[in-house]
Amino acid sequence: MSQAADRYQQLSSTPPGKFLVGRLGLPESTPLRRYKPGQPLLEGAAVVGGAPEHRLLSTVERVLKNTNTPALAPEAVAGAADKVGAIVFDASGITKSEDLSALREFFNPVITKLGRSGRLIVLGTPPEHAADRRHHVAQRALEGFVRSAAKELRHGATGNLVYVAPGGEDDLESTLRFLLSSKSAYVDGQVIRINSGESSTPRDWEQPQAGRVAAVTGASRGIGAAIAETLARDGAHVIAIDIPQAGDALAKVANRIGGAALHLDVTADDAPQSLAAYLTERHGTVDVVVHNAGITRDRTLARMKPERWDAVLDVNLSAQERLNDALLIGDLLGDGGRIVTVSSIGGIAGNRGQTNYGASKAGVIGIVETLAPELAQRGATINAVAPGFIETQMTAAMPLFVREGGRRMNSLAQGGLPIDVAETIAWFASPASGGVNGNVVRVCGQSLIGA
Numbered sequence: 001m002s003q004a005a006d007r008y009q010q011l012s013s014t015p016p017g018k019f020l021v022g023r024l025g026l027p028e029s030t031p032l033r034r035y036k037p038g039q040p041l042l043e044g045a046a047v048v049g050g051a052p053e054h055r056l057l058s059t060v061e062r063v064l065k066n067t068n069t070p071a072l073a074p075e076a077v078a079g080a081a082d083k084v085g086a087i088v089f090d091a092s093g094i095t096k097s098e099d100l101s102a103l104r105e106f107f108n109p110v111i112t113k114l115g116r117s118g119r120l121i122v123l124g125t126p127p128e129h130a131a132d133r134r135h136h137v138a139q140r141a142l143e144g145f146v147r148s149a150a151k152e153l154r155h156g157a158t159g160n161l162v163y164v165a166p167g168g169e170d171d172l173e174s175t176l177r178f179l180l181s182s183k184s185a186y187v188d189g190q191v192i193r194i195n196s197g198e199s200s201t202p203r204d205w206e207q208p209q210a211g212r213v214a215a216v217t218g219a220s221r222g223i224g225a226a227i228a229e230t231l232a233r234d235g236a237h238v239i240a241i242d243i244p245q246a247g248d249a250l251a252k253v254a255n256r257i258g259g260a261a262l263h264l265d266v267t268a269d270d271a272p273q274s275l276a277a278y279l280t281e282r283h284g285t286v287d288v289v290v291h292n293a294g295i296t297r298d299r300t301l302a303r304m305k306p307e308r309w310d311a312v313l314d315v316n317l318s319a320q321e322r323l324n325d326a327l328l329i330g331d332l333l334g335d336g337g338r339i340v341t342v343s344s345i346g347g348i349a350g351n352r353g354q355t356n357y358g359a360s361k362a363g364v365i366g367i368v369e370t371l372a373p374e375l376a377q378r379g380a381t382i383n384a385v386a387p388g389f390i391e392t393q394m395t396a397a398m399p400l401f402v403r404e405g406g407r408r409m410n411s412l413a414q415g416g417l418p419i420d421v422a423e424t425i426a427w428f429a430s431p432a433s434g435g436v437n438g439n440v441v442r443v444c445g446q447s448l449i450g451a
């Protein structure tokens with residue numbers, strides 16, 4: 001854990017604490033299962049089913065088989081004592097609202113069997129790909145179902161919806177592996193869209209980045225250091241980038257992961273040329289670029305000085321645009337290239353005192369929207385993570401009540417860890433995620449803020 005320990009979670013995990021939480025109706029904050037290499041995909045079996053005319057069940061079954069995860073029919077678990085690791089329902093075949101009752105029928109007898117850090121996943125057809133109006137309505141309804149069901153889950157379990165466009169069936173595997181595993185610990189109540197893309201199946205799913213080069217900005221500490229470490233764990237050679245003042249801390253991260261340290265202020269006039277020259281000389285191209293560097297300079301609008309506005313917009317937004325332009329003009333993004341950018345729930349819901357930050361982080365979503373079609377044509381992708389309350393130096397410095405509010409006001413009643421953001425980025429960055437393009441996925445434990 002981080003700088004400011006989550007004492008509430010520690011106390012409420014003891015037997016007397018658990019008793020009090022139950023009696024007083026306090027939020028239950030279960031320590032989440034997190035990934036360790038070699039860990040089984042799930043703790044327990046997966047219950048699997050689908051509405052008639054389903055399209056995606058065979059991919060689900062293949063992934064479970066590839067990961068040695070037992071699959072069970074709902075009838076096999078309804079009366080049994082054992083908890084299950086996941087409940088997956090393929091709703092892609094539901095073409096009219098009357099047939100949505102299949103959701104209730106499937107989940108009702110088995111939902112209480114979902115164990116600690118269990119996974120509820122619903123698969124559907126994107127409404128924009130529906131055959132007619134009634135099909136669109138039925139598929140759109142899945143969002144409300146999943147978001148509500150996710151709020152009913154306990155013991156660190158999560159619920160997410162994946163819309164798979166026709167033709168994208170084979171691109172679903174990396175996303176299913178991510179969502180089912182403990183790598184998605186703090187991703188809850190999200191809607192993910194998958195299209196057909198240029199994916200390549202890694203020879204080893206534990207080393208999907210083997211032979212690839214990744215550049216991560218703001219990598220000397222916090223979330224950026226976790227991203228660099230996670231991409232290196234996945235086999236990438238990582239170029240860890242930060243401002244010259246980050247000095248030793250950046251060198252330590254780079255040394256720990258056997259990567260390279262590059263001192264570069266992303267807002268410097270020559271930053272795009274310097275990065276392009278570095279990549280061309282050392283590697284020719286780059287496979288993964290993560291725009292994580294970000295700052296806050298909070299003030300209400302009435303007290304916002306131009307320096308504060310400009311600094312935040314420049315680091316968080318304009319610098320990214322200039323770097324992306326240099327990468328694309330120089331044709332520096334390699335085959336299966338991945339750009340991942342870090343937004344924030346502040347860019348979705350807005351925060352008082354953060355007009356500059358909110359504008360920058362919403363602008364980042366605009367970058368994803370505009371570049372996704374262009375990158376798809378190049379066989380590459382761009383996606384964003386929008387973190388909620390993550391335990392870092394930034395959030396440890398918040399006043400106690402603000403910090404406690406941020407921690408508890410989400411379905412998991414706890415803050416996320418930098419690794420949760422990093423794992424989500426690693427999923428986007430995988431060569432197997434070619435169908436995952438143009439998404440903004442919140443890593444926020446289904447935060448009530450901006451939900």
Ligand code: NAD
Pocket residue numbers: 217218219220221222223224241242243246264265266267292293294295315342343344345386387388389390391392393394395
């Ligand atoms: P942090 O302050 O710990 O780390 C940010 C890093 O970016 C630092 O190492 C800093 O030196 C670097 N940086 C700043 N300006 C730079 C520049 N001009 N050039 C190169 N590097 C620069 O912050 P963090 O909490 O780890 O946040 C990382 C990202 O996640 C940011 O974009 C932030 O906005 C976003 N985010 C964080 C949270 C959270 O709860 N911590 C929530 C939502 C979004």
